[in-house]
Amino acid sequence: MFKDLKTFVLSTLLNHSHTHTLSSITRFTMKKILFTCILAFAALASYAQEQAIYTQYQAFPVLINPGYTGFEDQHQFLANYRSTWTSFPERPTTYTLMYNGPVGEKLALGGALFSDNAGKVSTTKLQLNYAFRFQIKKLRIGLGLSTEFLNRRADAALLNDPLVDRNDDVLESLVDGQQIFDASIGGFAVHDDKLFVGLTLPNTIRTRLDEAPLAGEEEQSRNLLEHYIFQLGYKFNNEDQNFKLIPSITMRKIRDTPYQIDLNVQGRFLDEKLIAGLTFRPGTSGAAICMLGTKVSQFQFFYSYDLSLSNFQRYTGGSHELTVAYSFNPKSRIISATPSATEGMNK
Secondary structure, rough: HHHHHHHHHHHHHHHHOOOOOOOOOHHHHHHHHHHHHHHHHEEEEEEEEOOOOOOOHHHHHHHHHHOOOOOOOOOOEEEEEEOOOOOOOOOOOEEEEEEEEEEEEOEEEEEEEEEEEOOOOOEEEEEEEEEEEEEOOOOEEEEEEEEEEEEEEOOOOHHHHOOOOOOOOHHHHHHHEEEEEEEEEEEEEEEEOOEEEEEEEEEEEEEEOOOOOOOOOOOOOOOHHHHHHEEEEEEEEEEOOOOOEEEEEEEEEEEOOOEEEEEEEEEEOOOOOEEEEEEEEEOOOEEEEEEEEEEEEEEEEEEEEEEEEEOOOHHHOOEEEEEEEEEEEOOOOOOOOOOOOOOOOOE
């Protein structure tokens, strides 16, 4: 995967060179400098797509935590689209279709279909969620498991690209196709519809279905508990002003990606007809993210834009994410949707 994105970045820079105004030496120097600047981002994206990174997990925690499956005690269908590095041709593009809902009072099921294309590499993933929900006084808890079947394949034309090492084992494996089974566990809890906490352990079980692991994969799989997504937040509800304020923090360490912290704040106004959120991600590869959304009857619409805080931003055009969700109660009783981080499932 890394080799393919390296090719993708280099090809992009070649396509955007000012061939009519710069000499070949100058163009080569620029390509080399730009490639050095964005190589780290290419490495991050190459593996992050296996465990998809969403901006709008604040509004839809089920995107990252199987413990939230059916947590709102309503059926929900959602469609998510994410476009990364929008200035690049063949940029990473992700599509997600998901369902989750209750099965009786305690159980919940969900499913998702995930498709990602980055350069010449395509990834398809089928995900099934299972959750058990219960309540202890004012504390509501959801414990969940997700199983994933992933297929990843690279275009065979890459082997003819002069920028690619034909003898690279990873590339050859990608061209032949990789089939991977993965499982994650997660828990989500809310106390008094105010304080909420979530923990996801991705890649709890990860194995290749098509062949023995490549060198290094078996060793990495031994440190499963090092990968996690942790959320903590609180909902302030001002009923007199019809306003909710939800600050939260997310700490994330996903397989083969750098450690990240998201500092989030979300406001919900006028019975959630207006929803706005801001995220600051500190660090050398940090970002600022703005999110806007609305709830219209049983529908929800969200848009977010990611702005990199590094020099990389001048070449990427940022990232866009869109989500449309439809929710309904089994008894046709409309319940408040996604978090507010916490409402629903009051029994």
